Amino acid sequence: MNQPTLGAFIVSNYYNRPIISWGLVNAAQLDDEDRFPNAGIMSAGQRSLGVAIRAILAEFGWNQFVYAYFTEEDAEKCVTMRNDLQQVVSYFGDIVLAYSIQVTDISNDGMISALKKIQSRGRIIVTCMKDGIGLRRKWVLAAEEAGMIGDDYVYIFSDIKSKGYYVPLLGGGERPAWIPSSGSDENDTRALKAFKKSIFVCDMMGQGSIAANYTVFGEEVIARMKEAPYFCTEDCEGKNYTVAATYSGQLHDAVYAYGTSLDRMFKAGQMANYRNASAFMRYFPQSFVGMSGNVNINDKGTRNPTLFLLSLDESGNNTLRATIYVENMSATYSPLYTDEGVMWSSRKGNVRPNDVPLCGFTGTGCPKSFVEEYLVWVIVAVVVLSLAIIAAGLGIYFSIKARREEINRQNQLWQIPFIHLHQINSKQKSKEHSVRSLQSGTSTMSSRTTVSFKTETRNFLFFSLQREADYEPVVAKKHAYRPRLDDERCAFMRTLRTLDHDNLNRFIGLCLDGPQMLSVWRFCSRGSMADVILKATIQMDNFFIYSLIKDIVQGLVFLHGSIVGCHGMLTSKCCLIDDRWQVKISNYGLKDIRSPEMYEKKDLLWSAPELLRAEDIKGTKEGDVYSLGIICAELITRKSVFNMEDRKEDPEEIIYLLKKGGMKSPRPDLDYDHTIEINPALLHLIRDCFTERPSERPSIDTVRSQLRGMNSSRNDNLMDHVFNMLESYASSLEEEVSERTKELVEEKKKSDVLLYRMLPKTVADKLKLGQTVEPETFEQVTIFFSDVVQFTTLASKCTPLQVVNLLNDLYTIFDGIIEKHDVYKVETIGDGYLCVSGLPHRNGNEHVRQIALMSLAFLSSLEFFRIPHLPSERINLRIGMNCGSVVAGVVGLTMPRFCLFGDAVNTASRMESNGKPGKIHLSAEANRLLTETVGGFATESRGEVIIKGKGVMETFWLLGPNHAIRPMSSRKPVVKPKKIEELHRQETLKSDELLSD
CATH class of the missing domain: 3.30.70.1230 (Nucleotide cyclase, GGDEF domain)
Structure with missing residues (x-):
């Protein structure tokens, strides 16, 4: 229902006509006030369900969870919920979505396989599925068979169109979720026991807590269908027409809200504007008691829903435990119990489970006791060499302590406190001038850019890092995910920080305590290679291009031989240039915390075709060589990647063609300025780098050796070469500056003549001096x-x-x-x-x-x-x-x-x-x-x-x-x-x- 409703909203917004949605409409897009400012929504959205789930997790102190969803019969609903749930937890930042899995195989073995993957990642499992085919029953039975129905597991079933553990039947009535549609079998008891380990979040199908009124309303709907103007008598007979539609109450409330708005407009004398959505929504009712419960409308025209938390009591009854009132991105959790223990009555001691077991997800996290570790040695020491063993024990103790202190010290080096990152005011202080000064000045801009001139971008922030009494300019890359930093990852971060090479940008550390996780890198004053190419601030000759390519290759050679292995997302934006015109590769080594959502389509134009097909953002060495070829093409042609400014295709089309492959797979044109002498062997090497098959690409060592052969006669330093170019350029500017200075003096004389006629000379001279x-x-x-x-x-x-x-x-x-x-x-x-x-x-x-x-x-x-x-x-x-x-x-x-x-x-x-x-x-x-x-x-x-x-x-x-x-x-x-x-x-x-x- 989301796509048709979205289309209707677009049309109504275009023509400024009132529209009120109801029923199974739950896309978060419909709640976009900027896009649909004059629309009314009577149903609870998936985002509201996500906000409610987050409130439940926060209420019970669960800081991480797993999301498992099925796309069987209703793919859109659960995918939408996944996106909305991710958006909600990212908005608050206090709860982590540790793992998300789509269960595509709904057989018992397929579900057990999915559960085994979940077992090593979480204990609080939020699920989304359509229960028309008994998926929830199959799911809990598979969990029971996999040994995952214990006291430390909690399954949170979530659904907008649901009445909890009872499934509505066609023609009226309900059946328990643990009994299949085909009738009872031997697994009903197992399923009921498993369902008692779960909780359920739903909207009670729009009926809220007024079930009695809704029943009377439903009977009246069926009766009135047989009267005017429908006269549905013979066609509305039979099993399918004994119960009102699920969301008929919401339809009633939508019509009631519409009628109320018209009544208010009539009383206000505004009926001439009843089709004007902007005028209509000003008279839209804010709250009333409807057939779908208490209706509260926010200032966006969207209903603030009330969701319900259910669980099964010891007798298997559908029991309401709490209500969650959702308003925008906040939720109010109102328990209906006085003792939380009733929520966990099926568990030992009526104790709430933890989101992370004491011994970790794999059960290996519990430290061994000293007695278990050293019992034999203690006995031997007491009997044989007690003094020697005591001395050895003390030595071991201090050694471990010293090692741990050293590890903690090194961890503190790469863990950057957010308070040490200082925002820089980009407004530079200029020389103080009198407001009455008529004096003019000149200014010059260098090709170097200080960090104070940089502003926040989609992926980067710019700071000054406090190091004791010194401040170092740094750039911080944003990351969407906050992975748990175990010992292995901490050890990798310590090693990553120690990597040092002339052509690698130094990794300073991670900022973990800020509003968003940041990786902090050294700032390079001349920006990225992409900036240098697009700005064309300096003329590049063949030696200049060769030196830049050589720097990138040297950096990749070191990177491929280090613990990092490969870069994975190498682009010309990652190749930074310092004030000595030396290329430094940045943003390497953080493959496990990369987020695909943080990359635009244009950022993927450097990725190898095989990585695009596999949607692999971790990368390979062969993929780095392909990216190197794309960057070299940018340098030679002095144009952006794939020359996007002059192409008809957009980045998505090019990526599609790259994934498709074949003879017509696009590659950058090597159409360079022929006033620059480019070695033909370099052009062949570049084409070899971005060949389709990874096995046919040269290794980075081969690329380095071939580059050496192309320029064996020159060993000049690029900085010296740049100085020679600038010296020649400066000499040509000297004469022009002299001429301009003479012109300036003449113009100044004329302006002084006019000024002295307007003001006394002494006064004018003071103003000129500021x-x-x-x-x-x-x-x-x-x-x-x-x-x-x-x-x-x-x-x-x-x-x-x-x-x-x-x-x-x-x-x-x-x-x-x-x-x-x-x-x-x-x-x-x-x-x-x-x-x-x-x-x-x-x-x-x-x-x-x-x-x-x-x-x-x-x-x-x-x-x-x-x-x-x-x-x-x-x-x-x-x-x-x-x-x-x-x-x-x-x-x-x-x-x-x-x-x-x-x-x-x-x-x-x-x-x-x-x-x-x-x-x-x-x-x-x-x-x-x-x-x-x-x-x-x-x-x-x-x-x-x-x-x-x-x-x-x-x-x-x-x-x-x-x-x-x-x-x-x-x-x-x-x-x-x-x-x-x-x-x-x-x-x-x-x-x-x-x-x-």
């Missing part, structure tokens, strides 16, 4: 404000472009006047003009003189200014001046401005706004400094004026220098500037000249 420009207080400055009189009226007679040209012409004249005075132009806002003197360079009291002279020059320049498109119009200014204290600083990050703050600025603005056309309005402070402190200027009191925000103030008019004062009717400009056209032309030429410099 220094923070702190706000500064200036005790005495003079602020200037001007405004074009009736500018709004004038602008209404112009187009926007004419207004821009008008202001540009006018301000060009003003900018030229400013350059002749010690004045800094702060900003222009429309027709407003703001200047200041006395900052950022302090000039004593000279600031008031400079502003006064500049103001007079501004008014004088207007005599010669004409508007080209309005020749009859004249420009007039209203000017205000004030002296006082201000605070100046850089404001903003984008387009930073040098701004002024203080009451003196506001007063200057009020002087301008309360002034008169063609006159310079002074505050009392500005008049005092100008006439009493500086002198040389004539002013005239305007009298007391009401100033907004200031009250009544006495203000003054600036008349001009003392020597230039004439009657107002005959007054001439003090400064007569050049004609406007000439001044504008000079300013333009000056700006262009600065930019060109």
